[in-house]
Amino acid sequence: MTTIQTLIESVTKLIANQLIPTIFGMAVVAFFWGLAIYVYKADEKDSQAKGRSIMTWGIIILFIMASLWGIIAFWQSNLGIGGENTIIPQSGNNPFE
Numbered sequence: 001m002t003t004i005q006t007l008i009e010s011v012t013k014l015i016a017n018q019l020i021p022t023i024f025g026m027a028v029v030a031f032f033w034g035l036a037i038y039v040y041k042a043d044e045k046d047s048q049a050k051g052r053s054i055m056t057w058g059i060i061i062l063f064i065m066a067s068l069w070g071i072i073a074f075w076q077s078n079l080g081i082g083g084e085n086t087i088i089p090q091s092g093n094n095p096f097e
Contacts, residue, residue, distance in 0.1 A: 020065070023061075023065065024062070024065055027058050027061040027062045027065065028058070028062065030054055030057065030058040030061070031054070031055050031058030031059060031062065032058075033054060033058075034050075034051045034052065034053070034054025034055035034056075034057075034058060035051065035055055036051070037050060037051030037054065038051030038052055038055065039051075
């Protein structure tokens with residue numbers, strides 16, 4: 001493998017294994033942070049609106065991420081793109097020989 005392929009695989013693994021779960025977790029924390037603001041400062045209208053806004057954005061981000069996760073899983077399983085079926089073309093190798 002070339003160093004560029006190794007670099008691309010390292011970056012891809014970093015994104016898939018660490019960055020995406022971290023962002024997903026941050027969206028969950030944001031939702032519950034907004035919920036806490038909404039509940040604990042229920043008597044203040046401005047704080048309620050701020051908490052509702054944070055919860056709404058948390059749900060939107062979770063929905064988008066879960067949807068993209070589902071679409072990517074569909075591509076990988078039904079279309080043979082990515083995952084364990086990934087084929088990296090090598091120069092000089094003919095699979096039909």
